[in-house]
Amino acid sequence: MSFFPKILLKPDVEAYLRNVYNNVELVSTLGAVEAGRRFDCLQHHLAHPPSFTTVRVNTLVSSVDRVKELLHEEILKQFPGINITILRHSRIHDFLLIPVIGPRRKLTQHPVQAIVGAQCANAVLRGAHVYSAGIVSASKWMQSENEVSVYSDVEGKCKRGAKEFLGTKVFIGNGIADLSRKEIFCSSIPIKGKGIRMTEPVYLTPSFDGVLPGSIFLQNLPSAVASYVLNPQPGERILDMCAAPGGKTTHIATLMNDQGEVIALDKIASKVEKIKSNASLLKLSCIKALQFDSTKASAQVEDARDEGDGPPFMAESFDRILLDAPCSGMGQRPNMVCNLSLKELTSYQPLQRKLFTVAVELLKPGGVLLYSTCTITLSENEEQVAWALKTFPCLELQSQDPHVGGVGMPGAGLSPDQLQLLQRFDPSLVELRDIDSDTMALKDEDVICLANKDTIGFFIARFIKKR
Numbered sequence: 094m095s096f097f098p099k100i101l102l103k104p105d106v107e108a109y110l111r112n113v114y115n116n117v118e119l120v121s122t123l124g125a126v127e128a129g130r131r132f133d134c135l136q137h138h139l140a141h142p143p144s145f146t147t148v149r150v151n152t153l154v155s156s157v158d159r160v161k162e163l164l165h166e167e168i169l170k171q172f173p174g175i176n177i178t179i180l181r182h183s184r185i186h187d188f189l190l191i192p193v194i195g196p197r198r199k200l201t202q203h204p205v206q207a208i209v210g211a212q213c214a215n216a217v218l219r220g221a222h223v224y225s226a227g228i229v230s231a232s233k234w235m236q237s238e239n240e241v242s243v244y245s246d247v248e249g250k251c252k253r254g255a256k257e258f259l260g261t262k263v264f265i266g267n268g269i270a271d272l273s274r275k276e277i278f279c280s281s282i283p284i285k286g287k288g289i290r291m292t293e294p295v296y297l298t299p300s301f302d303g304v305l306p307g308s309i310f311l312q313n314l315p316s317a318v319a320s321y322v323l324n325p326q327p328g329e330r331i332l333d334m335c336a337a338p339g340g341k342t343t344h345i346a347t348l349m350n351d352q353g354e355v356i357a358l359d360k361i362a363s364k365v366e367k368i369k370s371n372a373s374l375l376k377l378s379c380i381k382a383l384q385f386d387s388t389k390a391s392a393q394v395e396d397a398r399d400e401g402d403g404p405p406f407m408a409e410s411f412d413r414i415l416l417d418a419p420c421s422g423m424g425q426r427p428n429m430v431c432n433l434s435l436k437e438l439t440s441y442q443p444l445q446r447k448l449f450t451v452a453v454e455l456l457k458p459g460g461v462l463l464y465s466t467c468t469i470t471l472s473e474n475e476e477q478v479a480w481a482l483k484t485f486p487c488l489e490l491q492s493q494d495p496h497v498g499g500v501g502m503p504g505a506g507l508s509p510d511q512l513q514l515l516q517r518f519d520p521s522l523v524e525l526r527d528i529d530s531d532t533m534a535l536k537d538e539d540v541i542c543l544a545n546k547d548t549i550g551f552f553i554a555r556f557i558k559k560r
């Protein structure tokens with residue numbers, strides 16, 4: 094049983110990513126040893142959660158300081174006696190940072206064990222309890238109210254209902270069973286709801302499920318940076334081409350003071366419902382969420398509808414466009430095991446280019462196009478920027494404000510000046526360290542600096558369409 098693993102990747106995927114992080118341009122800048130060290134760091138960090146839980150405050154209904162006070166009270170309720178300081182981000186004004194304490198290496202493990210699926214384990218590492226559907230196996234004597242040690246079945250090899258599991262498992266914390274083994278596996282009706290209440294997770298993260306609904310939105314820091322960099326203004330017409338579940342859509346609408354029009358498209362109907370419910374929960378009325386394939390969102394002149402309707406839309410009809418593209422998602426954390434094949438990992442570039450081409454058509458001259466992904470490959474990030482600049486002479490790469498992440502990664506033939514304009518959040522740049530009370534004794538600016546770096550992997554490029 095390993096306690097502190099690196100992300101488990103398919104061998105050809107690992108080799109592909111190793112090559113990305115050891116590409117000729119990068120190695121000539123950093124040296125082979127440093128490039129190798131960073132790749133090791135990356136693999137480690139991807140398996141672990143970011144060092145902060147980040148919360149966006151809905152500033153249209155609550156003040157950031159009031160929410161900070163209320164969340165502080167909530168954390169004291171959840172973790173009595175543990176002092177966790179909440180910090181306001183100095184540049185992302187509606188953002189609160191809550192340190193994630195861990196990994197806590199000294200927890201005692203109990204004889205009663207439960208094995209959960211890797212997805213469920215990822216959620217537990219970010220503060221969730223264990224839902225009964227996520228439990229794959231449990232000790233044969235597990236009764237409700239037992240103290241249970243919970244493990245992730247990282248390789249997905251445990252048989253549902255097994256009484257014992259001798260394969261690879263990773264300890265993720267202790268909890269109290271809400272149900273017995275019999276209730277979980279022998280019930281004639283599907284069991285829903287909590288199965289184990291986590292009392293001692295390896296990573297101590299408050300659960301904000303159902304806390305201050307409508308006033309807060311859990312969001313990764315780079316996602317909030319993307320909305321700020323887009324810089325939407327009240328009264329503008331904005332297109333969010335790949336919008337579900339609406340994290341950035343709702344942030345954009347909030348930054349516009351709910352004035353103007355944010356058109357949020359997503360290809361999948363059920364996901365569009367999620368955008369609508371998030372918009373309604375956050376009391377935002379300027380969002381219009383529609384199911385549509387954004388690769389078809391640019392109208393030929395003859396099939397364009399009247400302005401205001403759509404899609405498809407008239408060319409050059411949006412002030413700003415967000416293309417938060419479908420991607421391989423390799424920046425997501427924590428991710429102890431990644432089942433993505435190399436074929437899938439490398440399959441996104443053509444779709445991203447199709448969407449990008451539509452975005453350029455729909456953008457007004459002088460308008461801003463923001464391209465982002467939550468992945469770390471060159472092919473979906475810097476290579477796409479190099480392609481865009483070559484394919485669309487009307488586009489100019491612009492600097493970003495705020496720029497709190499790193500710069501672009503060498504390897505796609507971009508100049509050093511161009512790389513400076515890109516914003517890459519790359520966990521490979523973060524030193525390996527545990528977060529404990531020493532971290533909380535750091536100066537605020539050092540904590541914010543850590544929070545800016547120790548995030549999910551993410552990429553942002555901002556373009557302007559020349560007049």
Ligand SMILES: C[S@@+](CC[C@H](N)C(=O)[O-])C[C@H]1O[C@@H](n2cnc3c(N)ncnc32)[C@H](O)[C@@H]1O
Nearest residue numbers: 335336337338339340341359360386387417419
């Ligand atoms: C990275 S997620 C978007 C996250 C979202 N922007 C947010 O901040 O909450 C990408 C989304 O693109 C959607 N998508 C994929 N292909 C699409 C297409 N051709 N047209 C519209 N949406 C698409 C997926 O359904 C998925 O919800």
